[in-house]
Amino acid sequence: MKLNLWKLAANNIRSRRTRSWLTILGVLIGVTAVVALMSIGSGVEQAVLQQFEDIGYDILIVTPTGDEGSSIAATRNAMMAGMGTEMRGSMRPATEMDTETSGGIFDPSAIGQSSDSQGTGEDSTVAGQMPFAFSAENVDPERLVSMVPDVVQAGNYTTAVMGVEGPGASGFLRVSTPSASFLQDFPSFLGGWKLADGSGFTDVGINQVVVGARSADNLGVNVGDALIIRDERFVVSGILAPSGVAEEGVESAGEPQTGLARSGNTVLTGGRSTTILTGLTNTDDALFVLEERAAELWDDLGVATTIVRVAQGADIDASRNSIETAMSAVGTGVSVISVAEMAGSIQSTLGLIETVLACIAAVALLVGAVGLMNTMYTAVLERRQEIGILKAVGATDGQVLTLFLIDSGLMGLVGGVLGLGIGAVLSFVGARFVGPMLGVTTFSPLFSAGLIFGVLAFSFILGGISGAWPAWRGSRLNPVEALASE
């Protein structure tokens, strides 16, 4: 019997082919939206969290605040809000950079950097916007390790934007100065410090530079080539492998920045997420000079960010407090933020975005459901006579109800299956575009079994629910009146 009702329902769908397909299309669009948005959402979240995991949850980032402790909170807020001006390396004239400070790019590697004051007056505006870039004293990593028991490793890291002349192009780029021990202790902080070419730093005594993948491209340098950084001649001793972090709209010299890519970036991510995740592991647009070397050449590198690794199993919050207390005791106000904290903050932001996306998708699905209900309502009206016939030959109210429920459920299910397929295709295509916009190139949408079966079950049930009221009305029709209708 059940089988026959299925057949009858399928028959009805087929006999009203165009309308059925249009109805299914409505459901399909909703399901597609849900599948695409949800899978991309969870894919992005996973990719982002992976980046933090790669860096390590045992890492704390310590930033001197200048005056003792009073601005700790302000600084941390500033960091979390991504107020730090976008200071990533740029191959464009500095004046253009100034117009771009609204991006809200937070870049930990840019913390504590000073701008290149050599002949670029425009940069001072940028530096002026850094709330923590004044008169702060560097944290002494060794002292920090000895003072705070939980801290097992610490290293300093400075970033400055400097004028760089390469064989192919020249411009202002971010120059980071990790120490040799920093490279050993915190490679994860520099995207794993994977060299694509060359051997890295081999001699503290000579001017060696390791160039990020994209910078190398833009500057047109290979290992062994010479580069002029702030009037000093450097030899390229290594080129880093691409970090997998997407290009943040950095083009080669002279190429104008497209406003679209930029705004897409901000709109989709709310600024904060992009910045942290690109900032932490994006080595592509930077140049690296050993701190030991840089300190000899330049004395205005600015305040260093101190990266700290705490002992395994240590309480991160307690460690943070100990660091703050210890540093404040020696007269250095610091602000400490943990990678876990950043991840948490990003996760909650992403969670919010995912919720918003899910709501949008839900609205699309709701529209589909209303369309389905409309179709079923019309179908019941049109099929009054058929209902009368069925009842005259012995169908119970329940059978008529079931027939229509199957009918609408089937349309829901077909919409669900097709929506799942199209949504999957769309999300893989979408990931190609969304990934780069979010700053993650190595990202694919995530399809959990829960999502797939959930969507299928949900769309069938949605179909049933949408059809329930029309079906119930149909099942309660008086057979004589139903037969009398044309």
Added chain:
Amino acid sequence: MLVLEEVHKTYHMGETEVHALRGVDLTIEDESFVVVMGPSGSGKSTLMHLVGCLDTPTKGHVIYDGADLGALSSRQRANYRADQVGFVFQKFNLVGTLTALENVELPLLLQDAPAGVARDKAAHALESVGLKSRMKHRPSKLSGGEQQRVAIARALVNEPRWILADEPTGNLDTTTGEYILGLLEGFVGEDRSVMLVTHNPEIAKIADVLVEICDGQIESLTKKSVKQVVTS
């Protein structure tokens, strides 16, 4: 045995009430060929619907083999329609999206008959009305007479005790109509009865029971077997 006691049926159309039946008393033995005649709007169809349990009386009782049909639940009434009666309507009332065979299978499958059994019985029923070669046709591809034969096959496929035919020849030409009436007449037999609404006085002559109805009341009841005419 079918007994109608003081049966009333009133339809409400907004403010106005239509008294389709007003006090019908009728007793019909099993294995009867009942013909119902009367002018248009006299309540013939209404009477059929009550006997077939498609509708319930406003007042009075329709009692079939001792059971008051008006007291049945919706489900029991559906089962009664499935088991005890088969309807044949003036406008055929076939499901347009199903083939002739599928239309005839429908009552069986609604009763949870196995698909194979249903198919065989339906094919046999269609054969008995001379439609063996039209089984895969949709109603729209069949002539009026053929459609009505499909409807008759559908009505008798469940082996009901009653076939209720409401002007089954109304939309057919005389020859086809006579063939249809012949089929119905042939159905009457062992524990099988037919109630036929018609305007054809020729048919009335061969009826076991002739019910003449006017204005919702029985005007005259003629029972052939007892050769007795009751005039109200």
